[in-house]
Amino acid sequence: MDGITAEHLQYSHPLLLCVLAKIFNFMIKLGYVPLSFGMSYTVPLPKTSGNVHGKSATVDDFRGISISPVLSKVLEHCILVCYERLFKTSDNQFGFKKSSSCAQSIYAFRCVTDYYTLSGSTVNVCALDLSKAFDKMNHHGLFCEINGEAYA
Numbered sequence: 001m002d003g004i005t006a007e008h009l010q011y012s013h014p015l016l017l018c019v020l021a022k023i024f025n026f027m028i029k030l031g032y033v034p035l036s037f038g039m040s041y042t043v044p045l046p047k048t049s050g051n052v053h054g055k056s057a058t059v060d061d062f063r064g065i066s067i068s069p070v071l072s073k074v075l076e077h078c079i080l081v082c083y084e085r086l087f088k089t090s091d092n093q094f095g096f097k098k099s100s101s102c103a104q105s106i107y108a109f110r111c112v113t114d115y116y117t118l119s120g121s122t123v124n125v126c127a128l129d130l131s132k133a134f135d136k137m138n139h140h141g142l143f144c145e146i147n148g149e150a151y152a
Contacts, residue, residue: 001039004070024075037072 009016027033044062080087089097094105113123 001041001067002036002069002071006070009070009074020071020074024078027075028079033072033075037069037075040066040068042066 042064043066044064047061047063092108094100094102094108113125116123
């Protein structure tokens with residue numbers, strides 16, 4: 001969006017790193033991040049590598065990825081590196097977490113159900129497949145909700 005690529009930063013003069021560090025530190029100190037750092041655009045990508053040419057493509061055949069400005073990604077990375085010790089998550093969260101997998105969530109599920117069934121309790125389980133929930137939702141409504149706008 002801003003025309004800056006990772007290669008611009010990679011092959012730039014070393015002084016640019018100092019300038020960016022100063023700017024990022026001022027942004028953190030002042031508590032101000034430019035609006036352009038929060039902007040992105042979404043690109044639809046085919047979900048499978050199969051042949052989509054033999055049939056009519058539908059919304060279900062694509063997933064969206066967001067492309068953000070490079071400088072905002074650099075700032076985000078710096079914040080994550082500096083403050084990752086403060087970003088705690090629950091031990092019961094398995095998705096979107098470093099060194100975590102589906103196998104660990106299944107193991108935790110089995111341990112909990114085994115604990116209760118071995119003590120004579122009944123365990124009721126409800127499983128929801130939300131894999132397509134984001135694809136089917138009203139994205140405009142979601143973005144309005146995220147931005148705190150009234151949505152009719």
